[in-house]
Amino acid sequence: MNPVNTTLLILLLPLFSATVIALGLRRQGAWAAGLATAVAGAIAILSWQLIFSGQRNFPAAWEWLRLGDFVVSLGFKFDDLAALMLFVVSFVGFLIHIFSLGYMRADAARARFFGGLSIFMFSMLGIVLADNLFMIFIFWELVGFSSYLLIGHWHERTAAAEAAKKAFIVNRVGDFGFLLGIIMCYWSNGTVNLTALGAQHVPSTLIALLLFCGAAGKSAQLPLQVWLPDAMEGPTPVSALIHAATMVAAGIYLLCRINVLMVPDALTVIMWIGTLTALYAALCAVVQRDIKKVLAYSTLSQLGYMVAAFGLGSLTLRHEMGGVVHEMVVATGVGAAMFHLTTHAFFKALLFLGSGSVIHGCHHEQNIFKMGGLRAKMPLTFITFTLGVLAIIGMPGLAGFFSKDAILYLALEKNTAVFAVLVFTAVLTSFYMIRLWKLTFWGAARSDHAAQAHESGFTMTLPLVVLAVLSIIGGYAGFFSRLAGAVADLVPEATGAAHSTILLVSLGVMLTGASGAWLFYASAETDSLEGKFRLGFRGLTGLKESFDRLYTYYVAKVQQRLAMLLNFIEQIFLAGLLIRGLGGVVTLIGYGARSLYTGSLHTYVYWFLWGTALLWAFAVGIF
Amino acid sequence: MIVDLQHYLLLSAVLFVLGFFGVLLRKNTLVIYMCLELMLIAATIALVAFSHFNDTLDGNVFVFFILTIAAAEVAVGLAIVVALFRQRGTVQVEALNHLRH
Numbered sequence: 001m002n003p004v005n006t007t008l009l010i011l012l013l014p015l016f017s018a019t020v021i022a023l024g025l026r027r028q029g030a031w032a033a034g035l036a037t038a039v040a041g042a043i044a045i046l047s048w049q050l051i052f053s054g055q056r057n058f059p060a061a062w063e064w065l066r067l068g069d070f071v072v073s074l075g076f077k078f079d080d081l082a083a084l085m086l087f088v089v090s091f092v093g094f095l096i097h098i099f100s101l102g103y104m105r106a107d108a109a110r111a112r113f114f115g116g117l118s119i120f121m122f123s124m125l126g127i128v129l130a131d132n133l134f135m136i137f138i139f140w141e142l143v144g145f146s147s148y149l150l151i152g153h154w155h156e157r158t159a160a161a162e163a164a165k166k167a168f169i170v171n172r173v174g175d176f177g178f179l180l181g182i183i184m185c186y187w188s189n190g191t192v193n194l195t196a197l198g199a200q201h202v203p204s205t206l207i208a209l210l211l212f213c214g215a216a217g218k219s220a221q222l223p224l225q226v227w228l229p230d231a232m233e234g235p236t237p238v239s240a241l242i243h244a245a246t247m248v249a250a251g252i253y254l255l256c257r258i259n260v261l262m263v264p265d266a267l268t269v270i271m272w273i274g275t276l277t278a279l280y281a282a283l284c285a286v287v288q289r290d291i292k293k294v295l296a297y298s299t300l301s302q303l304g305y306m307v308a309a310f311g312l313g314s315l316t317l318r319h320e321m322g323g324v325v326h327e328m329v330v331a332t333g334v335g336a337a338m339f340h341l342t343t344h345a346f347f348k349a350l351l352f353l354g355s356g357s358v359i360h361g362c363h364h365e366q367n368i369f370k371m372g373g374l375r376a377k378m379p380l381t382f383i384t385f386t387l388g389v390l391a392i393i394g395m396p397g398l399a400g401f402f403s404k405d406a407i408l409y410l411a412l413e414k415n416t417a418v419f420a421v422l423v424f425t426a427v428l429t430s431f432y433m434i435r436l437w438k439l440t441f442w443g444a445a446r447s448d449h450a451a452q453a454h455e456s457g458f459t460m461t462l463p464l465v466v467l468a469v470l471s472i473i474g475g476y477a478g479f480f481s482r483l484a485g486a487v488a489d490l491v492p493e494a495t496g497a498a499h500s501t502i503l504l505v506s507l508g509v510m511l512t513g514a515s516g517a518w519l520f521y522a523s524a525e526t527d528s529l530e531g532k533f534r535l536g537f538r539g540l541t542g543l544k545e546s547f548d549r550l551y552t553y554y555v556a557k558v559q560q561r562l563a564m565l566l567n568f569i570e571q572i573f574l575a576g577l578l579i580r581g582l583g584g585v586v587t588l589i590g591y592g593a594r595s596l597y598t599g600s601l602h603t604y605v606y607w608f609l610w611g612t613a614l615l616w617a618f619a620v621g622i623f
Numbered sequence: 624m625i626v627d628l629q630h631y632l633l634l635s636a637v638l639f640v641l642g643f644f645g646v647l648l649r650k651n652t653l654v655i656y657m658c659l660e661l662m663l664i665a666a667t668i669a670l671v672a673f674s675h676f677n678d679t680l681d682g683n684v685f686v687f688f689i690l691t692i693a694a695a696e697v698a699v700g701l702a703i704v705v706a707l708f709r710q711r712g713t714v715q716v717e718a719l720n721h722l723r724h
Contacts, residue, residue: 599720601655605647 003055007076010046010090011129013039014121021115029110033101036114040090040097040121047090051083051483061131077131077194080485084338085128085253087483088345091470092245093121095463099353100237102459103360113153113235120146124246127253133182133192133211136254140178140214143250144171147242151234163230170227174217181210185261198260208266211258219251219303222277226547228300229284232292236356239292244299244352245345252306252341256334264313267333271311275418278304282428284544286435287529287537290366291355294436295348298392301425302344308422309336309407312414315492335490336406342484343399343474347391350467354385357460358440361453368439369525370447377453380461382441384468389437391471393430394510401506402475409494409502423509430513435521443523631672638665652704652714656697663693 001009017039025032061075078086097117104110123146126139144167152164186192188202215221220228231243242248255262255270262270281300288294315332359366361378375382391400404426411419445451455461473479481488494502521528530537596607617623638661645658667686674682708714 601716601719602647609647 003050003053003058003078004060004076006046006050007060007078007129010043010050010086011122011125013043013046014118014125018115018118018122021111021118025115026111029107029114032111032114033104036118037094037097037101039118040094043121043125044090044094047086050078051087056080056083056485072134073132073193074135075131075193076129078129080487081253081256081334081338082128084342084484084487085249086125088249088342089121089124089128089246092345092349092467093117093124093241095466096237096241096245096349096353099240099356099460099463100235102457103237103356104235107235109153113150116146116149116153117238117241120150120242120247124250127250131194133185133194133258136257137175137179137182137214140175140218140250140254143218143247144168144175147171147231147247150238150242151231153235153238154233157233159230160233163227163233167227167231170224171217174213174215174224176213177210178214178217181207181213184210194257197258201261203261203263205263205265208258208262209269211261212255212266212270215251215254215307216273217251218254219248219307220277220300221251221273221304221307222280223547225277225281225300226551229293229296232290232296236292236352236359239296240349240352240356243296244348248299248303249306249341249345252303252310252337255307255310256338259310259331259334262313267311267313269311271308271313271415271418274304274307274309274311275421276304277301278308278425279421279428280304280543282425282432283540285432286428287527287540287544288432289369289527291358291368291371291436291440292352292366294368294432295351295355298351298429298433299348301429302340302348302392305404305407305422305425306337306340306344308418309333309340309410312336312407312410312418315410315413330492331490332410332492335487336403336410336492338484338487339406339475339480339491340403342480343391343403343471346467346474347388347398347400347471350384350388350464350471351392353460353464353467354381354388357381357456357464358385358453360456360460362447362449363452365447365449368436369527371440371445371450372443372523373441373445373450374453375441378455380455381464384461384464385441386437387468387471389433393433393514394426394506396503396507397472399471399474405494405502405506406491408506409498410492412498412502413492423505426506426509427513427516430510431517434514434517438518438521439523446523446525628672628676632669635665635669635672638662638668650715650717652707652716652719655716656700656704660693660697663689 014036017035020035021032025035056079058076058078060078061073063071064074065072097114100113100117104113107113120143123139123142127136127143130136130139148164148168151167152161154160155164182192184204184207185197185201188204188207189197189200191197217224228243228248232239234243278301281297281304285294285297285301288297310333313331313333314329316327316329357378358371358374358381361374361381362371365371387398391398394401394404408419408422408426411422445453477488480491527537529540642658642661642665645661646655649655649658667689670682670685670689672682674680674686704714707719711718713719
């Protein structure tokens with residue numbers, strides 16, 4: 001099949017499935033689940049075929065809308081970057097569909113859930129394949145919509161409904177900047193096509209930062225990170241698919257897509273925002289009780305890592321070849337960010353699905369202090385989850401080790417301050433992950449739910465195993481280079497002294513954090529940190545809530561007052577003067593005119609008399 | 624005494640004013656109706672006088688039209704007055720103000 005048709009099929013299949021489910025399969029949950037999963041499987045097969053057919057950058061663009069000189073076209077840009085992202089989205093997506101078959105088996109609104117997953121796959125694939133910023137924006141909004149739909153899946157629960165609303169509104173803030181960025185980009189460059197922009201564009205810090213606004217919203221970077229932890233109200237497969245592996249990574253992907261538009265000033269801002277997000281989220285993760293919240297903050301932190309990696313930017317590499325020194329600039333930021341994005345998608349989806357399996361096994365208990373001792377009861381979940389934990393904390397030989405080292409090496413080369421913060425964040429990462437792991441799986445069961453836990457079914461453990469394998473092999477050159485092509489060449493590799501430094505640092509970091517958490521946390525029903533360092537614990541909890549408090553304050557005091565002021569003005573001027581005033585004047589005239597109609601014939605005759613007199617006066621020329 | 628145009632016009636004006644004040648001041652619809660006819664007659668007298676003193680037929684032609692229309696009008700008008708009386712039992716104008724509300 002020719003590549004354009006394959007791509008088109010990949011994009012439209014999930015839309016088809018979503019439409020069929022919405023129109024005809026609302027009450028047939030089993031059929032809807034089957035259809036959505038089958039479509040996800042077909043996408044995975046077609047993507048595999050497309051990625052390994054080696055066809056890249058085939059022309060595919062259609063004019064969609066023409067307004068004078070302004071043309072909006074729809075098209076595909078399928079390069080190595082898109083191929084890599086397509087792999088992540090289609091395969092992780094497919095595995096999560098399979099997991100959902102088991103996890104959502106008893107859900108009443110199963111059809112709506114799978115329809116939501118399909119519409120999400122459609123929108124996400126649209127972002128991956130789009131060849132211009134307008135098209136990305138359209139699918140960007142669709143992704144936001146499907147995220148809203150799926151976070152609010154259990155909309156009977158107030159918390160879920162509000163989390164969905166919050167995610168949507170916070171994303172709107174970022175998207176507003178994104179839209180402004182696209183408009184400015186079109187205004188100054190005359191095009192929003194990615195290939196055309198790559199060939200020629202006017203460098204501008206403002207445009208780069210405005211476009212980053214969109215990425216910051218979707219990838220939940222400071223200060224728009226507040227929605228992601230709340231989004232965990234959605235079903236766990238949704239958290240795995242949307243809020244860990246794919247949608248939140250779309251921000252990173254967008255940054256890599258518009259890498260050509262980046263300028264040093266903008267990169268510095270992006271780098272610091274990413275670094276601070278990584279640190280902030282890691283600090284928050286330490287005091288969470290909910291298993292999914294820990295993972296959510298961990299996701300935030302890793303996204304911060306990726307954004308920081310992107311912000312660190314390019315490296316100048318020296319090659320000596322036959323006595324001649326070649327210098328070349330390599331966009332290592334893109335390479336490192338995409339590498340970590342890929343490995344993170346594998347192990348974070350694994351961790352989320354593992355937590356889903358745990359939650360399912362423990363009859364929807366999410367508090368890690370009420371778990372414990374699940375090691376023996378859920379062996380397969382335990383083994384795969386352990387692999388995920390080891391991957392994220394950077395155990396040598398697993399995927400996370402390679403990608404995290406690439407970022408740390410890049411930071412070491414470019415900016416020592418960022419390096420220090422990222423290293424500290426890595427310590428925290430292994431600290432909170434081991435805390436989570438120990439409290440969940442070791443010790444004795446601390447509640448009835450945990451005591452009666454059972455291993456999940458085949459559809460739920462199979463994706464865990466596959467993702468665990470991917471979390472192991474995902475970092476090796478043999479796997480990643482074949483998948484990512486030219487993007488893999490951009491991944492910075494430490495050589496010589498730097499190599500040993502990085503290796504030692506990351507090993508030290510991992511061991512410090514992990515052993516600290518292992519020794520510190522007792523398998524108890526209360527948080528050891530709260531017991532021993534009350535002040536520190538409260539500080540961290542306060543840090544977590546500070547943004548929400550600030551925004552609540554802002555909304556309640558500033559925005560609400562502004563809204564009330566505007567409402568007042570509206571009441572006085574628009575509704576009062578313009579609408580009621582005009583109406584009032586007309587009514588008054590009406591009253592006046594009505595009083596002329598007395599019903600008395602004689603009055604009319606007098607009026608007639610005066611009218612005649614007036615006409616006569618006009619005719620004679622008195623007036 | 625030579626009767627010339629001024630006398631005719633004076634007669635016409637007096638008749639017209641009588642008719643007009645009749646319309647203004649009388650309460651009975653039938654009387655108001657008769658006063659209206661009086662005003663029409665006043666106009667016809669003036670027109671006939673003009674026609675006579677100018678030696679043209681224009682005024683007379685007008686008069687024919689006015690008489691024709693007045694005859695038709697009287698037929699319709701009297702019919703209305705009769706119908707009104709049957710319906711309401713009165714033809715006094717103070718009582719006939721239902722369109723006001």
